[in-house]
Amino acid sequence: xxxxxxxxxxxxxxxxxxxxxxxxxxxxxxxxxxxxxxxxxxxxxxxxxxxxxxxxxxxxxxxxxxxxxxxxxxxxxxxxxxxxxxxxxxxxxxxxxxxxxxxxxxxxxxxxxxxxxxxxxxxxxxxxxxxxxxxxxxxxxxxxxxxxxxxxxxxxxxxxxxxxxxxxxxxxxxxxxxxxxxxxxxxxxxxxxxxxxxxxxxxxxxxxxxxxxxxxxxxxxxxxxxxxxxxxxxxxxxxxxxxxxxxxxxxxxxxxxxxxxxxxxxxxxxxxxxxxxxxxxxxxxxxxxxxxxxxxx
Amino acid sequence: xxxxxxxxxxxxxxxxxxxxxxxxxxxxxxxxxxxxxxxxxxxxxxxxxxxxxxxxxxxxxxxxxxxxxxxxxxxxxxxxxxxxxxxxxxxxxxxxxxxxxxxxxxxxxxxxxxxxxxxxxxxxxxxxxxxxxxxxxxxxxxxxxxxxxxxxxxxxxxxxxxxxxxxxxxxxxxxxxxxxxxxxxxxxxxxxxxxxxxxxxxxxxxxxxxxxxxxxxxxxxxxxxxxxxxxxxxxxxxxxxxxxxxxxxxxxxxxxxxxxxxxxxxxxxxxxxxxxxxxxxxxxxxxxxxxxxxxxxxxxxxxxxxxxxxxxxxxxxx
Numbered sequence: 001x002x003x004x005x006x007x008x009x010x011x012x013x014x015x016x017x018x019x020x021x022x023x024x025x026x027x028x029x030x031x032x033x034x035x036x037x038x039x040x041x042x043x044x045x046x047x048x049x050x051x052x053x054x055x056x057x058x059x060x061x062x063x064x065x066x067x068x069x070x071x072x073x074x075x076x077x078x079x080x081x082x083x084x085x086x087x088x089x090x091x092x093x094x095x096x097x098x099x100x101x102x103x104x105x106x107x108x109x110x111x112x113x114x115x116x117x118x119x120x121x122x123x124x125x126x127x128x129x130x131x132x133x134x135x136x137x138x139x140x141x142x143x144x145x146x147x148x149x150x151x152x153x154x155x156x157x158x159x160x161x162x163x164x165x166x167x168x169x170x171x172x173x174x175x176x177x178x179x180x181x182x183x184x185x186x187x188x189x190x191x192x193x194x195x196x197x198x199x200x201x202x203x204x205x206x207x208x209x210x211x212x213x214x215x216x217x218x219x220x221x222x223x224x225x226x227x228x229x230x231x232x233x234x235x236x237x238x239x240x241x242x243x244x245x246x247x248x249x250x251x252x253x254x255x256x257x258x259x260x261x262x263x264x265x266x267x268x269x270x271x272x273x274x275x276x277x278x279x280x281x282x283x284x285x286x287x288x289x290x291x292x293x294x295x296x297x
Numbered sequence: 298x299x300x301x302x303x304x305x306x307x308x309x310x311x312x313x314x315x316x317x318x319x320x321x322x323x324x325x326x327x328x329x330x331x332x333x334x335x336x337x338x339x340x341x342x343x344x345x346x347x348x349x350x351x352x353x354x355x356x357x358x359x360x361x362x363x364x365x366x367x368x369x370x371x372x373x374x375x376x377x378x379x380x381x382x383x384x385x386x387x388x389x390x391x392x393x394x395x396x397x398x399x400x401x402x403x404x405x406x407x408x409x410x411x412x413x414x415x416x417x418x419x420x421x422x423x424x425x426x427x428x429x430x431x432x433x434x435x436x437x438x439x440x441x442x443x444x445x446x447x448x449x450x451x452x453x454x455x456x457x458x459x460x461x462x463x464x465x466x467x468x469x470x471x472x473x474x475x476x477x478x479x480x481x482x483x484x485x486x487x488x489x490x491x492x493x494x495x496x497x498x499x500x501x502x503x504x505x506x507x508x509x510x511x512x513x514x515x516x517x518x519x520x521x522x523x524x525x526x527x528x529x530x531x532x533x534x535x536x537x538x539x540x541x542x543x544x545x546x547x548x549x550x551x552x553x554x555x556x557x558x559x560x561x562x563x564x565x566x567x568x569x570x571x572x573x574x575x576x577x578x579x580x581x582x583x584x585x586x587x588x589x590x591x592x593x594x595x596x597x598x599x600x601x602x603x604x605x606x607x608x609x610x611x612x613x614x615x
Contacts, residue, residue, distance in 0.1 A: 030407065033402065033405045034406065036402055037402055037403075037406050040399060040413075040417065041412075041417070043474070044416050044419070044420050045416050047420070047431055047432070047474065048419075048420075050434075051434065054434065064440060065440040065445040107330075108327075111323060111326060111327040113323060114320055114323035114324050118316075118319075118320050120316070126324070128605055129331060129335075130327070131604070132598065132601055133335050135530045135598075135600070135604070136335065137593050139536070139569075139570040140342060140573075140597075141335070141338035141339060141590075142573065142577070142590075143342060143345060143573070143577050143583055143587055144338040144342055144345065145334070145338050146578075148338075165330065165334050168326050168327065168329050168330025169326045169327035169330045174327060199323070228424040228425055230426050230536075230537040230541070231536055246424075247424055248426075250427060251426055251550055252550060254544075254545055261434050261437075261440065264434070265431070265434060268430045268431055271424055272423055272427050275424060276422070279419065279422055
């Protein structure tokens with residue numbers, strides 16, 4: 001466009017036409033991209049919408065294939081909330097997620113720091129062991145672990161067999177933290193050492209403040225992992241309904257209300273809600289964390 | 298340091314010892330965890346796989362009896378292995394292609410990018426049980442909105458989670474809904490592709506397809522590789538969605554007094570991890586369950602080693 005005045009008079013007309021076609025093509029491109037994006041958004045969002053609409057239907061209407069509620073029955077949520085057990089599952093899930101997250105961060109950070117900043121023999125081997133542990137399906141080790149918690153410690157029927165191991169480092173968290181700590185220049189660590197900081201002080205006073213985004217991402221991932229976990233509670237806690245979590249309880253909720261999709265969907269939304277609220281509070285930390293797992297690919 | 302052949306000065310030696318102690322101290326939580334929650338149960342699983350053990354009477358060595366049983370007298374093993382492979386091939390490739398497509402779309406969106414990014418990412422965070430429950434409702438053949446809409450459009454209405462030939466596609470649909478993790482990874486990778494390369498390609502007269510083939514793909518291929526390998530490893534652990542979908546669709550759920558046999562309908566959602574659960578925790582044949590666990594271990598280690606072989610990039614060593 002800026003070139004147009006410099007062109008000879010006879011060339012100006014075609015140039016203007018070319019600009020016009022280019023502009024038209026850009027507009028078309030814009031429309032195509034946004035139409036596709038809207039179609040994709042429908043695919044991702046509509047399930048939430050349908051779940052919500054069904055969750056406020058009356059019992060009678062939930063038996064039909066109607067899409068829109070005739071009468072908005074908000075009391076469904078209260079009904080689910082007051083179901084015996086629901087509050088206990090909620091409390092158990094929160095305890096599992098909060099304790100699990102705190103223990104994981106506290107135990108994984110020093111390990112990640114050592115793997116990122118210390119030089120020692122066997123470091124690569126340790127790193128490969130971390131990755132192997134990260135990739136191990138939980139079902140591979142579940143039988144000896146279950147037998148251990150059930151027969152040696154008699155702790156099955158509670159969430160302790162899931163919480164206690166988190167005090168001993170989580171492979172995924174170690175890996176993710178290490179990836180981030182590598183990006184912190186060694187000079188900061190050296191400077192702190194020269195100033196006479198012990199290693200623990202260096203980690204807590206110098207490195208930790210710089211690693212806040214990664215620590216936040218790890219904490220969020222772990223919180224979600226615990227909140228969403230189904231296999232763990234099914235194996236260790238299922239024998240005692242007093243120790244069930246939301247994910248495990250939600251399924252039995254469907255069992256006892258099997259004709260009522262409206263109540264089941266209301267319960268589903270109540271399990272989903274905290275996750276979505278947490279996401280909106282910590283969106284940045286999340287996206288940064290996910291990127292961190294992949295960027296070094 | 299390699300030149301030091303003379304005795305190490307005592308000061309340096311004590312410094313090294315201190316460093317080693319410090320390293321050990323920092324690693325100690327994980328060293329205990331690795332030994333106790335990885336090595337010990339792994340050795341123990343291998344041991345149980347050659348014993349006959351029901352959890353009550355002490356394990357009795359039985360040689361390769363369990364292995365023989367699982368491989369030759371337990372047809373459900375091959376069925377489960379086949380389903381796991383189906384999911385690994387179809388689910389992983391569709392997820393990678395779809396994730397890349399959505400990632401490319403999001404980098405091109407100019408208006409409302411924040412809204413679209415959130416909308417595309419959010420389903421990934423839905424707890425698997427809640428997401429499966431939601432899809433079991435959406436896709437239920439009787440009153441589900443999806444079949445309702447398909448009916449209005451005059452399209453066939455499949456039985457989804459209740460039809461053996463549609464249950465795995467239904468699980469795949471659920472997995473595509475939660476593609477947000479791959480979207481974010483691909484989005485970051487696409488934004489890292491140098492702009493000049495696109496400009497140069499355009500000057501050379503490359504069309505959009507050629508630009509994708511010769512500029513985009515070579516730049517993001519390590520990320521695609523990463524997504525495929527981690528996807529394969531995750532899909533071999535595929536458990537929650539399959540067992541919950543089966544339970545909800547069959548109506549046999551905890552509290553109803555019946556025991557749910559995973560795989561509904563007709564074993565079509567039956568996978569290796571569910572087999573460990575079934576054999577170990579429902580039929581108390583710990584020996585055979587450990588054989589399946591060892592198979593699962595071998596398969597996931599094979600893919601992990603694929604990842605580690607390319608570790609120069611993956612682990613970003615300094």
